[in-house]
Amino acid sequence: MCYSAYIEGDYRKYVKQFGARLDLAEFERLYRERLRGGKLKVPKAVDDAFGQPGTSGEQAIKALIDEFNAQQATKLEQEVFAQRERLAKADRALETKATKAAAESKRIASDKISAALRRLEDITRSTPKDRDSRIFPGYYAPVMVMEDGQPVIKPMRYQCRIAGKPANYDVKFSGTYNARRDSLGGFWKPLFGRTHGILLVNVFFENVKRHKMEGRELRPGEQEENVVIEFNPNPTHQMHVACLWSKWTNGTEELLSFAAITDEPPAEVLAAGHDRCIVPIQPNYVEAWLNPSLDDLEAQQAILEDRDRPYYEHKLAA
Numbered sequence: 182m183c184y185s186a187y188i189e190g191d192y193r194k195y196v197k198q199f200g201a202r203l204d205l206a207e208f209e210r211l212y213r214e215r216l217r218g219g220k221l222k223v224p225k226a227v228d229d230a231f232g233q234p235g236t237s238g239e240q241a242i243k244a245l246i247d248e249f250n251a252q253q254a255t256k257l258e259q260e261v262f263a264q265r266e267r268l269a270k271a272d273r274a275l276e277t278k279a280t281k282a283a284a285e286s287k288r289i290a291s292d293k294i295s296a297a298l299r300r301l302e303d304i305t306r307s308t309p310k311d312r313d314s315r316i317f318p319g320y321y322a323p324v325m326v327m328e329d330g331q332p333v334i335k336p337m338r339y340q341c342r343i344a345g346k347p348a349n350y351d352v353k354f355s356g357t358y359n360a361r362r363d364s365l366g367g368f369w370k371p372l373f374g375r376t377h378g379i380l381l382v383n384v385f386f387e388n389v390k391r392h393k394m395e396g397r398e399l400r401p402g403e404q405e406e407n408v409v410i411e412f413n414p415n416p417t418h419q420m421h422v423a424c425l426w427s428k429w430t431n432g433t434e435e436l437l438s439f440a441a442i443t444d445e446p447p448a449e450v451l452a453a454g455h456d457r458c459i460v461p462i463q464p465n466y467v468e469a470w471l472n473p474s475l476d477d478l479e480a481q482q483a484i485l486e487d488r489d490r491p492y493y494e495h496k497l498a499a
Contacts, residue, residue, distance in 0.1 A: 184388050184409070186441075186459075189381035189419060190226025190314045192323050192334045199467070201325055201332035205238035207437065211321060211336045212245040216252075223321045225303060226314035227336070232307075250304045257304075260297045264290045314383070318358040324378040324424060324439050327471035337378070341440035342429045343371050360425050360440040362460065362485060366478075369425055369440075374475040378424035378439055379467055385412050385459055386498055393454030409498040410453055414491035420461035423470060423485060442485065453495045461489040 195201040215221040234240040271287035274280065316322050316339050324337045340358040342350050365373040391406040392399050399405065414420060426439035446458035462470055466484045473481050
C-alpha cells in the first residue's frame with residue numbers, strides 16, 4: 182500500500198508538460214467547501230501554486246485560500262494563548278508539588294504550543310519544504326484526467342469512493358486509496374477501462390515492520406515495531422503514477438476521489454520489507470492510459486506491465 186507520497190502540487194507543471202487545462206470550477210468548489218468548515222486536507226504546495234494568480238479565476242481561488250489562512254491563523258493564535266495559560270498553571274502547580282497530572286498537563290501544553298506555532302509559521306512561510314507536498318489518505322491532490330479529448334487537472338481526494346456506493350463506504354473499505362492490480366477486474370471493475378488518471382509523484386513512503394526491513398524473524402519476546410521507509414527512484418525523476426478515479430454524488434453532495442494502482446514489488450522494495458508498490462507508467466503511454474477502452478483492457482494491462490522501472494533506493498523516513 183502506498184501510505185504516503187511527495188506529489189507535484191503545482192498544477193502549472195501539468196500544464197507545461199502535457200498542455201493540460203485546469204478545472205478552475207472544481208478547485209473553487211474545493212476551496213469554498215474548505216472555507217465553509219469542511220474538514221478537507223489540502224497540501225500547502227497545492228495552495229501555494231495559486232500564490233501568483235494569472236487569471237480572474239485563479240485570483241478568486243487565491244482569495245479563498247487567503248481567507249481560510251486568516252481564519253486558521255486566528256484559531257492558532259487563540260490556541261497558543263490558551264495553551265500558554267495552561268502551561269503557566271501547570272508550572273505553578275509543579276512548584277507547589279510535583280504530581281503526575283501537572284507534569285502531563287505541562288507536556289501536553291508544550292506539545293500543542295509547538296504544533297500551533299509550526300502551523301502558524303507554515304501559513305506565512307514562502308520558502309518551500311518537502312513536507313508541503315506530502316499527501317496521506319484523505320488528502321487532496323491534483324490528478325490529470327481526460328475530458329472531451331483534452332487533459333484536465335482536477336483536485337481529488339486520495340481515497341476512492343466508487344460512484345453508487347454509500348457514503349460509509351470509506352469506513353468499511355478504508356484501504357481504497359490504493360487499487361490492487363489483481364483486483365482491477367473485480368473490486369475496481371466499475372473504474373478500470375473507464376476512468377483513468379495520472380498523479381505525478383517524486384517520492385513515496387511505506388509502513389513496514391522493522392524486522393522485515395532488517396530481513397530477519399522476530400526475536401523471542403520481541404514486539405513488532407512499525408517504521409516508515411522513504412523510497413526514492415534512481416535515477417531521480419518524477420513518476421507518472423497510474424490511477425483510477427470516480428465522481429460520486431448522493432444528489433446533494435459531490436466527491437471526486439482517486440486510488441493509485443499497486444502491484445507486486447520489485448526486488449529492492451520487497452527486500453526493504455514491503456509487499457506492494459505503486460505502478461508508474463512510461464511517459465509515452467500517458468495519452469493511451471488516459472483514453473482507455475472497455476473493448477481492449479489487455480492494452481491497459483500491457484501499459485501497466487511495461488511500466489517505468491527505476492531502482493528504488495530506500496531509507497528510514499525522518
